[in-house]
Amino acid sequence: MEVSIEHQGEATIVLPIGDVDLSNSRDLQNHLRQEMSRKPGLLVVDLEKVSYMDSSGVATLVEAMQIARKQATRLVLCELNDKVRAIFEIARLDRVFTIVGSRSDALAA
Numbered sequence: 001m002e003v004s005i006e007h008q009g010e011a012t013i014v015l016p017i018g019d020v021d022l023s024n025s026r027d028l029q030n031h032l033r034q035e036m037s038r039k040p041g042l043l044v045v046d047l048e049k050v051s052y053m054d055s056s057g058v059a060t061l062v063e064a065m066q067i068a069r070k071q072a073t074r075l076v077l078c079e080l081n082d083k084v085r086a087i088f089e090i091a092r093l094d095r096v097f098t099i100v101g102s103r104s105d106a107l108a109a
Contacts, residue, residue, distance in 0.1 A: 003031045010041035011107055017049040020057030027035040028057065039071050044106040047081035053087060065097060065100070078106040 001018035012035045016028050035043060045061065047053075061077070068075040076098045080088065088094045098108050 003028060005031065005035060007040075008107065011044060012018070012038070012040040012042070013044045013046055013103065014096055015046045015049065019052040020060070021052065021054045022056045025054075025056040025060045028063070029060045029063065030075075032060065036064065036067045036071070036073065040073055042074045042076065042107070042109070043068060044103065045075070045105050046079050046106070047077060047084055048103075050084055051081065053084050055087075056094065058087060058091065061097070062093070064083050074109065076100060076106040078103050078107045099103055 001016060001020060001024040002014040004013070004017065006013040014031060014035060020028055043064070045064070065075050078100050079102065080099060088097065090101065098109060100109060
């Protein structure tokens, strides 16, 4: 898995590429923690290039959401494919996270 980071004004966009599972969720966690330490106004996690995510990936995003809430950073997920979205819906996390369809929607959130 690779992780690409972009900065647009007050927004930080994190773009993981590949599967997010037990073997590499720690990499995503480290990137998210590093970006959160900069206290962006908005953190967008663009999941367009994530074809699979297991519970360790979800736990990584839950941790990021908890950090975001503590420091008043808005956290938005976007571009979830049907498989990844289903994981969030089954766990009812779609009611906890802000999830939008596109990156432009996330940046406008």
